[in-house]
Amino acid sequence: KLEEGGVVEEGVEEAAAVDDTRRPFEVPKFGITILGSSHGFDPNGATTGLVIWVNGNGIMVDPPPGSSMALEKLSIPPRLIKGIILTHCHADHDAGTFQKILKEQQVKLFTTETIFKSFMRKYSAISGFGPDFLTQLFVFCPVKIGVPMEFGGAKFNFYYSFHTIPCVGFEVELEGESMCYSADTNSDPVVIEKMFAEGAIGQQRRDMLINKSPLRGDHSLIFHEAGVPPIHTPMNLLVDLPEEIKAKLFVVHVNGKQIPADSGLKQGNDFDTLCIDMDRDPSAENIKGQNLSAFSRLLSTIDILPTFYGDSVPALAQAAVRKSYEAGTVLCEVGADVDKFTIFTAGQADEVAASSDGSKVVNRQYKVGDYTGETAFVEDAAKTLFAITAVTNVHTLEIPMSVLKGYMTMSTPISSSSQVVNPTGLKQAVLNRLKAMELSTITRGDVMRAQIAASMDDVKAYAALQSDGTWAALSQNLVMKEFTNVQRKDFVHLLEAPESFECGQSVDIQSCGILIIEGEAQVLLDPSSVEDEDDLSTYRGNNNRMDFIDMQVKVGGYLCDMNSVLNEKITYVTCEALTDLKVRRLGRGGLIQFLTRNPGLMVQLLDTRVLTLDAVE
Numbered sequence: 001k002l003e004e005g006g007v008v009e010e011g012v013e014e015a016a017a018v019d020d021t022r023r024p025f026e027v028p029k030f031g032i033t034i035l036g037s038s039h040g041f042d043p044n045g046a047t048t049g050l051v052i053w054v055n056g057n058g059i060m061v062d063p064p065p066g067s068s069m070a071l072e073k074l075s076i077p078p079r080l081i082k083g084i085i086l087t088h089c090h091a092d093h094d095a096g097t098f099q100k101i102l103k104e105q106q107v108k109l110f111t112t113e114t115i116f117k118s119f120m121r122k123y124s125a126i127s128g129f130g131p132d133f134l135t136q137l138f139v140f141c142p143v144k145i146g147v148p149m150e151f152g153g154a155k156f157n158f159y160y161s162f163h164t165i166p167c168v169g170f171e172v173e174l175e176g177e178s179m180c181y182s183a184d185t186n187s188d189p190v191v192i193e194k195m196f197a198e199g200a201i202g203q204q205r206r207d208m209l210i211n212k213s214p215l216r217g218d219h220s221l222i223f224h225e226a227g228v229p230p231i232h233t234p235m236n237l238l239v240d241l242p243e244e245i246k247a248k249l250f251v252v253h254v255n256g257k258q259i260p261a262d263s264g265l266k267q268g269n270d271f272d273t274l275c276i277d278m279d280r281d282p283s284a285e286n287i288k289g290q291n292l293s294a295f296s297r298l299l300s301t302i303d304i305l306p307t308f309y310g311d312s313v314p315a316l317a318q319a320a321v322r323k324s325y326e327a328g329t330v331l332c333e334v335g336a337d338v339d340k341f342t343i344f345t346a347g348q349a350d351e352v353a354a355s356s357d358g359s360k361v362v363n364r365q366y367k368v369g370d371y372t373g374e375t376a377f378v379e380d381a382a383k384t385l386f387a388i389t390a391v392t393n394v395h396t397l398e399i400p401m402s403v404l405k406g407y408m409t410m411s412t413p414i415s416s417s418s419q420v421v422n423p424t425g426l427k428q429a430v431l432n433r434l435k436a437m438e439l440s441t442i443t444r445g446d447v448m449r450a451q452i453a454a455s456m457d458d459v460k461a462y463a464a465l466q467s468d469g470t471w472a473a474l475s476q477n478l479v480m481k482e483f484t485n486v487q488r489k490d491f492v493h494l495l496e497a498p499e500s501f502e503c504g505q506s507v508d509i510q511s512c513g514i515l516i517i518e519g520e521a522q523v524l525l526d527p528s529s530v531e532d533e534d535d536l537s538t539y540r541g542n543n544n545r546m547d548f549i550d551m552q553v554k555v556g557g558y559l560c561d562m563n564s565v566l567n568e569k570i571t572y573v574t575c576e577a578l579t580d581l582k583v584r585r586l587g588r589g590g591l592i593q594f595l596t597r598n599p600g601l602m603v604q605l606l607d608t609r610v611l612t613l614d615a616v617e
Contacts, residue, residue, distance in 0.1 A: 024322070024345035024395045025075040025368070026294045028053045030154070030174045031275035032221065033074065034268040036064040037252045039227060040092025046070075046270055047092040048252045050181065050223065051081070053273075054152035054174060056297035059110070061085045061181060063096040068103055074271055075346040075395075077369030079301045079486070082152070083108035083141065087183040088167035089118045098123050101138050103600045105486070108139045110149070112158070114166045116140055129603075137599035143168070159212045160205075161185035162192065164231050169214065177276050179221035182214045184253065187224070187233045189213070217245040220276045223268070225253035239263045250274075292317055298397065301369055302343065303486070304377075304458060305408075306451035312407055319403040323396050325349075331388040331396075338382040340398045341373040347394035351386045353472055363475050365391075370485050374459050375466075376401045377408050385466055408452055419444050429454040458493065465492050469517040469555070470584060476556025476613050479604070487598055494590035500582050507575040511568070511588045513560025516553060519581035523559060523610055525549035525573045549610060549617050552578060558611040565591060566606075573609050 031053045036046025049064040058081045060067065071078060084107055086097050097119075101107060111119070120131050127134070145168075148155040154174040161169040162185045169183040186192075189210060196206040214224050215238075222245070226235045235258065238251060243264060250268040251259060259265050268274070295317045299305055308316065322345075325331060331342075331349055344366045351372075353363040363386055366372065376382040420441050426434075433450035434442060465471050470492055474480040483491065495515065501507055507514060507521065527548060553559065561571035565588050586594075595602040610617040 022073065022075050022346040022393065022395070024397075025077075025273075026291065027056050027058075027076075027080060027297050028273060028275040029055060029278050029293060030177060030179075031273055032179065032223065032268075033058075033076070033273040034250075034270055035060075035067055035070050036270055037250075037268045038255050039253050040090070042255045045255050047096070048225070049096060051076070052085075052172060052179075052181075054154040054172070056080065056293075056300065057082050057152035059083045059085060059151060060100070062087055062093040063100050065096045065099050067096055067100060070271070072367065074273075075368045077298075077301045078105075078484075079303075079369055080297075081107075083110055085168075085170070086111040086115060086119060087161075087169070087181075088115060088163065088165055089122055090165070090184070093184070094119060094122070098127075101599065102603055106138060106597050106599055108141050110141045110143050112145065112166065112168060113142050115168065116142065118166070136596065137602070159208055162187070162209055169212075171212075171214075171219065175278060177278060178219045179276065180214045180219045180223070182222075182224040182233070184225055184227075184231070185233060186230055187213050187215050188229065188237050191230060215241060215245065215249075217242070217248075220248060221274060222249045223252055224249060226251050226258070227253055235260065235265075238265055295320070298343065298345070302371055304371075304374055304455040306448045306455065308407070316399060316403065316407070320397055320399045323398055325390045325394045325396070327390050327392050327394075329390045329394070331390060331394070332384050334384060334387050336384045338373050338376040338379075338384060339401050341371065341376075341401060341404050343371045343397045343399075344368055345395045345397055347390065347392040349388050349390045349394050351388050353386050353475070361472070361475050362481070363472060364485060364488065366485070373401065375463050377405065378456055378459050378463060408455075426451075427454065429457070458489070461493055462489060468498060469582075470495065470498075470515070473515055473517045473556045476554075477558055477611055478613055478616060479601075479611050480556075480558065481613075487601075490597065491586075491594055494594055495584040495586050498582050498584050500580070501577040503577050503579050503581075505577045505581075507559075507577060507581070507583065509559050509561065509573060509575055510571055511565055513558055513562075513565070513586045513591060514575070514583040515586070516555055516557045516559075517582050517584060518555060519577065519579040520552055520554050521557070521559070521581055522576045522578050523549060523551050523553050523573065524576075525609065527572075530572050547617070549573070551610065551612075551615075551617070553610060553612055556613055559609070560586075560591070560605075560611075561609045562605050563607060 033051040033053065035049040035051065037048050038045030040047055046064040048062060049067060050061040051058045052061060058076070060081055063084060071081070084097055084100060086109060087093055109116070120134060124131050124134055143149050143158050145158055145160060148157050154172050157171045158168045159170070161167045161183045167183050167185065169181055169185060171178055171180040192206060192209050195201045214222050224233065224238065226233050226238055232253065238249070239260060241249065246264045249265065251265050252268060254267060256267050259267055292313055296308065296313050299308055299316070346368055349366040351363045351366065352360050354360060366388065372388065420443055426447070430447070430450045433453050434446065437446065437450070439446055474483065474488055474492070498517065525548065559573065559575055561573045564571040608616055
């Protein structure tokens with residue numbers, strides 16, 4: 001339904017061609033989203049992968065290749081995904097995990113020590129990167145068999161399943177409800193008892209496989225595999241299960257044709273989300289169509305907003321409005337009053353700016369979880385600097401600035417703000433603010449004040465970057481224009497103050513990178529001038545040598561001898577201003593900090609020295 005404010009304009013055939021039917025995603029308190037439910041030999045189906053939801057936190061299980069696109073299609077904010085569970089190292093289960101590590105921000109990887117070591121050996125051999133380098137790309141969080149792991153308020157209990165290589169299944173418990181995932185296994189008790197009788201497995205292993213079988217029926221939701229025995233569970237075993245167990249069972253690791261008709265079995269549909277009914281909290285009733293728990297979880301994904309609590313969530317929900325816009329609709333014009341804080345909950349919109357030659361450039365893309373309007377927090381009469389247009393059908397949640405600003409300035413009272421809390425898990429900037437307050441006890445109100453102060457620092461810095469050309473320069477760079485909005489903000493906040501150079505001056509790029517925001521520069525690298533042969537090697541070894549570089553670089557160009565910076569070596573790349581030049585520098589410490597948080601970019605930028613709109617050298 002197109003609500004008031006979603007004006008349809010003519011002449012948008014190109015935008016309509018990329019239209020879709022995406023809708024806002026409502027995060028369950030406890031449930032599963034199916035990213036794929038087939039096996040590795042199915043040419044038409046995605047391999048089995050899930051997202052487990054616990055109190056608004058998502059943890060992916062064996063994500064299929066392309067899972068990032070699946071999340072975008074489902075309108076799931078990436079910031080809700082807190083980690084990945086790797087069950088085992090067969091390609092239909094770990095390939096998507098490695099892809100996710102390389103493409104996304106730094107993730108937490110949950111698995112056993114045994115499976116982790118196998119994963120490292122395998123992908124070190126495949127990628128050509130050593131284990132020491134690969135371990136910089138993610139955070140390994142070891143799980144132990146029989147020792148519950150806490151995540152998001154739930155308990156995960158892991159056990160080794162019955163497969164050809166080490167493989168873990170698990171149970172998840174939350175507030176008296178539970179679900180389980182078998183992973184690849186053979187749950188046939190006849191096979192297990194035969195292996196025990198023959199001495200192939202011991203008593204402890206036999207007891208675990210029998211007593212931990214997902215087919216006991218103890219859970220509210222069961223995801224169980226099937227396939228070709230003896231390394232997978234035979235389908236007939238699932239067909240013969242009691243009806244009360246089949247009612248809560250979803251078969252995975254199969255295509256639909258493998259499930260017998262009239263068997264009472266069902267396969268989970270890709271992109272479906274299944275929720276376990278929990279006892280409802282009377283305070284979580286809907287207000288104006290907003291489920292308060294889901295609304296609160298959405299607000300928690302917005303990095304510049306403080307942690308809202310008490311009566312603030314219902315008050316904000318009462319004021320918030322959900323809106324829909326068709327592709328091609330202009331959401332805001334240049335120079336309009338910023339009178340609302342807009343959160344994008346589905347679809348894509350583009351912020352368009354005029355380049356120096358008069359052509360239009362996409363300054364940034366707004367996707368699910370992104371927001372706009374924050375400049376009004378620090379400016380009394382903020383105006384929009386750029387137009388925003390819907391590329392696809394777009395859904396938003398809009399909070400009037402008059403309401404939200406009251407909480408952001410703490411002029412609106414909040415109940416229970418005097419409650420004493422333990423400030424754990426907060427950002428370092430917030431902890432620094434609290435430390436500066438020199439408080440004997442810390443209350444919720446103190447935490448909120450510190451969060452707001454830290455956020456306002458970020459917003460002020462962002463507003464300055466909008467006006468000095470830094471933000472626009474990123475849009476004229478082949479690699480940086482693809483940064484997510486979180487990556488852009490992280491990157492520009494690490495940049496040093498602008499530096500100016502006159503025509504003919506040399507620009508030092510030792511142990512740093514520079515972003516050109518005004519003017520033009522000449523960049524030169526002559527490998528014949530390098531005395532030490534080792535300095536000619538690329539990061540991946542001596543087979544790939546540095547190439548001759550002689551190019552003119554304009555606004556948006558980023559100059560950084562990546563290998564020299566990472567390895568603390570001298571660079572032989574020189575830079576000279578061809579016109580009056582303005583740059584912003586990113587020092588080695590800031591660069592490493594940024595790449596550590598974005599390991600996929602680290603891999604992408606190895607062996608590079610110049611990034612422009614047209615080339616990566």
